[in-house]
Amino acid sequence: MAIANSLMNPRLVEGLKTIVFDNDGVLIDSYEANMVYYGTIRSELGLGPMTEAEKYYVHTRTHEEAVRHIVPADRLEQAFAIGRTMNQADLAPYFKRSDGIREFLWWLRAAGFQLAVNTSRGESMNLVLKLTDLEGFFHPVITSCVVSKPKPHPEGLYRIMEAHGVRPDEVAYIGDSVVDQRAAQAAGVRFWAYRDPALDAEVHVEDFWSIRAAMQRCYKGCAPAF
Template structure:
């Protein structure tokens, strides 16, 4: 069946929030565990929800740590967020050619809106499923199936694009095709080791895969 629906992760896939997220983690963790965490130490925290990450470190302080993280993250957002190569033009092309486009993210809606507005990508997406909209985050299939339902699409005609194994596994669990992005902050080898159906070197590589002109 021909692919007519493309679902994207947001952070590290459509927009370069890597520095923002890493700095937000370091700011928060150094607040509670001074000088214990370096940049490389927080890379495993990219992907899971904040509650999963901070809950695994300190269940009693989890809510408080999430608040500290989000406050810093919002304050620094427009300073540290940048765009990835070919993303805007690729998404624009897909939108103009009538593909159904959605975002499936583990972020809360307010932060998602900030990122989409800053990069002017907000005009292209019909559906955005955030952490606020689901009971189970990726890699559970619920967020993807919810997006597909809202778009009127079946898994067989969709592809999930992301930079993290949570994205690839969620796509597989939901029955979609999957594409990993080689610009994952965790590295090309990391994302390819989770065996997505396709590996993108830049976002425009998705165009021939889905038959866009």
């Protein structure tokens, strides 16, 4: 295990061609938005607040998995109907771009890296990227809507590697949950944990300024000034 900083062993970041990002909790801080969304569904159904374990679950899983986990089986149809009436744009005030992420993405692109997203989020992903001014950085953007098996299955990472023409050892996946960890392990790619020291990761990233500094020792790039 290593902590990402300018003194980290550069061999840990050498040989990379593709950087893949999880969305919720990595590219953006969407925790509050998810709590509002799923909390509203439970409230509309007359159910009590979510437990801490339920909050963690809904923040890391697909929409369908999350709803099925926090709503009784006989209320699922109602729950999904409530979800369909909620406008994701109304949650915009609760979406916050992670500090330093846009600057890190600019630097990665300037340094020649290919960038992609592998997320459990579904149809709302394009809107989230637009709301947080992160459109145009990633290809492909793999959501739960375009895979037959969502994370932790490695299908999404396999599709990214095929699209980029890279080997598993040339890919780093930055995630913040055990679901991301398992997906990376199943695909054989490097796993970098974002702000969770309990995860089993090759590199632990506390912030995007630090991982950028670590990578600059191996890769040359010139990000635009902000």
